[in-house]
Amino acid sequence: MVAIADSVPKPASRFRFILDRRDVLGSIFVAPAILYVLLLVGVPFLMAVYYALSAYTIYDPSWKFVGLSNFEDILENPVFLQTLKNTFIFTFGSQALGLILGKFGALVLLRPFPGRKIVRALIILPWAVPIALATVAWQWMFDSLYSVINWTFIALGFVTREEAPNWLGSPDLALLSVTIVNAWRFFPFAIVIFLAGITAIPQDVLDAATVDGAGFWRRNYQIIMPMILPIMTIGLVFGIVFTFTDLSIVFLMTMGGPVGATSVLGFAGFQTGITSGDVSHGAAISLFMLPVLLIVVVFMLRFIRRREI
Amino acid sequence: MPRITAVKALQETSFYGAVAFFFVLAAFPFYWMAITSFKTNADLYNVTNIPFWFTEPPTLEHFRYLFEKTLFTTWLLNSLIIGLCVTAITLVTALPAAYSLARMTGRNGEALGIGIFLTYLVPPTLLFLPLSRVITILGLQNSMWSLVVVYPTFTIPFCTWLLMGFFKSMPREIEEAAIVDGCSLFGAFIKMAIPLSVPGILTTVIFTFTLTLQEFVYALTFVSASDQKPITLGVATDLIRGDVFYWGEIMAGALIASIPVAIAYNLFLDRFIAGITGGAVK
Numbered sequence: 001m002v003a004i005a006d007s008v009p010k011p012a013s014r015f016r017f018i019l020d021r022r023d024v025l026g027s028i029f030v031a032p033a034i035l036y037v038l039l040l041v042g043v044p045f046l047m048a049v050y051y052a053l054s055a056y057t058i059y060d061p062s063w064k065f066v067g068l069s070n071f072e073d074i075l076e077n078p079v080f081l082q083t084l085k086n087t088f089i090f091t092f093g094s095q096a097l098g099l100i101l102g103k104f105g106a107l108v109l110l111r112p113f114p115g116r117k118i119v120r121a122l123i124i125l126p127w128a129v130p131i132a133l134a135t136v137a138w139q140w141m142f143d144s145l146y147s148v149i150n151w152t153f154i155a156l157g158f159v160t161r162e163e164a165p166n167w168l169g170s171p172d173l174a175l176l177s178v179t180i181v182n183a184w185r186f187f188p189f190a191i192v193i194f195l196a197g198i199t200a201i202p203q204d205v206l207d208a209a210t211v212d213g214a215g216f217w218r219r220n221y222q223i224i225m226p227m228i229l230p231i232m233t234i235g236l237v238f239g240i241v242f243t244f245t246d247l248s249i250v251f252l253m254t255m256g257g258p259v260g261a262t263s264v265l266g267f268a269g270f271q272t273g274i275t276s277g278d279v280s281h282g283a284a285i286s287l288f289m290l291p292v293l294l295i296v297v298v299f300m301l302r303f304i305r306r307r308e309i
Numbered sequence: 310m311p312r313i314t315a316v317k318a319l320q321e322t323s324f325y326g327a328v329a330f331f332f333v334l335a336a337f338p339f340y341w342m343a344i345t346s347f348k349t350n351a352d353l354y355n356v357t358n359i360p361f362w363f364t365e366p367p368t369l370e371h372f373r374y375l376f377e378k379t380l381f382t383t384w385l386l387n388s389l390i391i392g393l394c395v396t397a398i399t400l401v402t403a404l405p406a407a408y409s410l411a412r413m414t415g416r417n418g419e420a421l422g423i424g425i426f427l428t429y430l431v432p433p434t435l436l437f438l439p440l441s442r443v444i445t446i447l448g449l450q451n452s453m454w455s456l457v458v459v460y461p462t463f464t465i466p467f468c469t470w471l472l473m474g475f476f477k478s479m480p481r482e483i484e485e486a487a488i489v490d491g492c493s494l495f496g497a498f499i500k501m502a503i504p505l506s507v508p509g510i511l512t513t514v515i516f517t518f519t520l521t522l523q524e525f526v527y528a529l530t531f532v533s534a535s536d537q538k539p540i541t542l543g544v545a546t547d548l549i550r551g552d553v554f555y556w557g558e559i560m561a562g563a564l565i566a567s568i569p570v571a572i573a574y575n576l577f578l579d580r581f582i583a584g585i586t587g588g589a590v591k
Contacts, residue, residue: 020494026413029498033406033425033465040440040462041428047439101334108327119328121575123335125567128574130523132545133563137338140345140556146353148341148360161356188335196582245432248525252545266434266526273438274530286435293435297427 051283058277070284079260087264091243097183102190127188135252138181142167171261174254178262186239193235197228237296346561371557384543387453394457396517399464407472429466433526455531460521468513475509512580515573540566
């Protein structure tokens with residue numbers, strides 16, 4: 001008898017009725033995330049655009065509209081043009097180097113050998129460990145006096161102590177050094193992406209190609225490469241976005257120096273906007289990242305759409 | 310025949326040579342971190358010593374100095390608090406959002422999900438100027454709580470995307486059965502979807518935590534008081550007095566902060582890749 005009494009339906013409240021509608025509850029569920037992102041990414045983004053068009057500094061917090069004059073100022077500055085060039089060298093140099101290392105690393109890790117798991121775990125380290133911490137280790141390795149790299153070169157007899165390179169002290173070497181460190185940080189990511197792509201290729205496709213007479217290189221470039229192209233693109237997109245906008249490696253290793261030789265967009269934006277308090281010019285410098293980001297976003301959207309079809 | 314064995318031997322040698330190359334390339338900076346942190350200063354700052362191993366007996370003096378004379382433990386605690394708060398905020402917002410986008414909003418949900426994910430690509434270096442204004446308005450300048458407010462701007466998009474993929478891979482029938490049995494829609498989410506997605510939630514927690522540990526740009530911009538810094542920022546910028554770098558201490562601090570992140574990444578790597586490629590690889 002108790003069971004019957006229990007099964008009497010509770011009067012459904014109006015509140016409960018609304019919450020049972022899929023679209024209403026769905027909107028309520030997604031609202032906090034959207035709001036958070038709109039308030040702290042969307043609004044600041046628009047503010048950044050307006051800053052770049054205003055005469056705003058921390059000493060003169062006016063919102064006076066000055067049009068494109070900030071951009072004109074920046075483009076007339078040879079130091080900025082150097083920064084722009086550095087950013088491209090830093091980004092594409094390190095991505096190219098990272099991809100090459102990643103491709104070969106993936107080929108190595110594809111073959112089973114004793115201790116492969118441990119080697120794989122260690123190879124992930126440069127990408128996993130906070131970049132700021134790894135960078136200080138590299139800074140110490142590039143130290144002007146106690147550099148372990150130079151010590152090795154000297155011990156091997158390549159150079160003498162007097163002519164040992166000053167990695168972070170000479171302009172070209174400094175740019176090379178920060179690029180190498182960034183490539184080092186990204187190559188494990190490239191390896192992992194390549195591995196994920198290659199292992200996802202069905203074995204029968206490869207077998208069929210082998211039966212049809214495709215050799216190692218043909219398999220590699222006409223079957224494997226096209227099939228992993230989408231995932232490779234995604235990996236590269238992430239690499240480019242995070243490198244093009246990065247400042248931590250440059251900030252910690254060289255402070256943009258010597259004399260602006262390693263200054264990149266993110267770092268220049270920080271120097272001008274935060275350190276010097278010239279917010280409007282800093283924002284204008286940062287906005288130069290936007291074209292690259294837009295291209296990347298278009299790529300990403302096209303990729304996602306193709307995947308759905 | 311001897312020619313074939315010679316070729317084979319050569320192949321084997323070059324293969325293991327390549328393994329060794331990648332091994333050294335990836336691990337050497339960390340080995341260098343470790344050995345520096347255990348060396349005495351006299352050993353470190355002597356260019357005639359072989360740097361790869363101890364010339365003088367190893368010491369714990371750098372670790373002792375780090376824990377007793379610097380703010381290292383404060384930074385550890387700050388990072389822990391920031392990580393926990395950001396994780397909580399992320400879970401509370403991303404979990405229902407991901408469920409809604411995967412299950413309740415249909416085709417619009419897919420587009421909205423992509424939109425949220427794209428905000429993950431908006432870089433800190435574009436937003437730090439306006440955000441520092443927002444931080445000032447909130448009265449949080451120079452406080453680690455500013456990071457608790459700001460970090461969810463990248464953890465929410467990332468984790469929503471990660472969890473969306475997870476919910477999509479769950480069979481719909483389970484919740485439908487719960488609803489047929491008299492569960493409300495909300496109840497089905499709380500009682501069925503969440504318990505079933507514990508592995509996904511765990512991954513999200515780990516990744517939110519590591520993302521907060523890895524972040525550097527916002528911390529550098531918003532926090533300059535030494536006792537408010539998270540560990541990454543503290544170790545990288547606060548162990549320098551004037552022009553003197555405390556290399557032993559810096560490397561010891563970097564080593565301690567690196568280990569948990571390294572372990573977490575290795576455990577959850579496959580899920581992370583699946584998340585970042587949006588399930589392009591199954």
